Amino acid sequence: MRTTILAATAAMALAVAPLQAEEETLKMATIAPSLSAAITMATFANIVNDHVEGTEIEVSGGGAATLHMVEVARGNLDLSMTSPVVYNLMSSGKAMYAKTPEAPELAKNLKLLMWYPYGAYHFTVRADSDIKTLDDLEGSTVFLGPTGGGAYNGAKGWIASTTGLVAGEDYEAIKANWQTGFQAFMDGKIDVYVTGCLDPCGQFIQITETVEIRFLAPESHEGEAVEKFLGKFRAREDIPAGLYDGQTNDGPVTSWGTHVGVGVRADLDEDTVYNITKAFWDNVGQVSSDAPWAKRLSVNEAALKLGMMELHPGAARYYREVGVID
Template sequence: MQHLTLAALSAATLTVGTAGAETLKMSTIEPSLGQAITMATFANVVNSNQDAVEIEVAGGGAATVHQLEAARGNLDMWMTSPTIYTFQKNGTAMYANEAEAPALAENLRLLMWFPYGDYHYAVRGSSDIEYLDDIEGATVFLGPAGGGAFNAAKGWIEATTGLVAGEDYEAITANWATGFQAFQDGKIDMYVNGCIDPCQQFLQFTETESIRFIGPEDHTGEAVDKYLGNFRYITELATNMYKNQLNDGPIVSNDTPVGIGVRAGLDEEAVYQVTKAFWDNIGSISSDAPWAKALSVEFAVESRADMVLHPGAERYYREVGALK
């Protein structure tokens, strides 16, 4: 089969498929991020293992915008989440000024959920910051300002430590590439990235530098419970994941589900073949994509935010016993 390289994923558009196949348009977030790599790898596996459908992947942009475009019929597949689906369905947050958003949400269906990836709160090995509670006065990158990752990291820090971005520490304004470069150059004290290990950014950084992942001194309490809500959950970062990782024990962190959404109007048989081609061949990518071990059909079909599975996907999951 064909395998995706980081260079291929960083291209504006990736097309791998068979001439004459039905083309489905998928949009992902920033191509260097783990979630985009997961989705592009999904497309590669599907395209390599059946001939009826070709998934064409375009990288870049915001998942919240992609979802609205899919609801309008301009995209076939995109990265969703329980949170942004709920926002659109209720016409709140970034969809508050989109009067048609709740009605358009009826055009959205789910193919699968997968973990966004543990949030990694990273400092240099030489840093005197040992816990998130120690970042008062520090300069950090939480993600692009205003985005979902930024708000998730900001919320976790505030819920567990009481520290507020912009008041107790500086959260720099930068995109993903610039934020990571700032960490590499030693211009910021902490870099945050949510991803399924092994993450490309930390593999790259630890080739030449030591790193330590940090968590809060205490991850319990009413504020944490409120932050986690119905969709987020507690995770642990393991030791010895990366060369030059200095942690001597597991680190408590946070994670959330994201998913691959599909237009409700897509042909049932096409979505069935796409779903089947991926899950029946996921084992073929484990050596090139060890993070694929974090994906499972059980996680994929969990009920979240009342987002309905596409009938084609549901058919496959019932065949393999993931749904009763």
């Protein structure tokens, strides 16, 4: 009798095994879950999980995209956030990758699934602060983003190029992750909080429930240093007045924005990447009414040639089908 049960169990296992083999779990890493760029990636995963049979994306939030990109290239992750500027730096082994000698070679293992707007960088103070413009930051405490990350370097660069103020010399750039930096501002422990996001941003909805805020612009956003900072992949972006109940700006505030993207392992199966790309763009309209930021997403921008990063063949197949690329 025992032999019969074992034989039957083995037969069942063999019958189930092919079905299990067809299931594919992809690992995605993104930045702090509360940030709009991370919400976009989580939305991507949710849509894929709902519409692509046999494929599931598991999302983990936290950490820096600059490190996640390395892990994707090493094969420890399947998808992560990327950006044109950061990918170019990785390919050349510069800035945050200067101490990672294998970075240029690893960059070859990363391909693009899509670009999407990161949103304007919001340089934020309480409404009763004496800091009226970015030029007033001298002596203040500022959260620019996690040290060494792309957001940190971008925010620091905008301040330096527009005002000449240098982090660590003219003002203190605190060392904190996204959650800690946000909480420090909420608790009144720092003067300035910086984050990029697609409005309306959850962070500012939450902040303005208890305090009024003001977004900062530089006294001037023109000049050679600014143009060099913006380069080919960043652009001036205005933050409109009246976005939040506690926002005191009476007119648009000029800042800057950029694109970020979803990067994938270069050796991820072409059909898999095609299927998840198609599923997202075919169904993202279903969330637009509930998520105003999703209206900023555009399939026409998704495959733009931004920097050195190349489209994954599976993604390229989809964008070719819909006429976005030749």
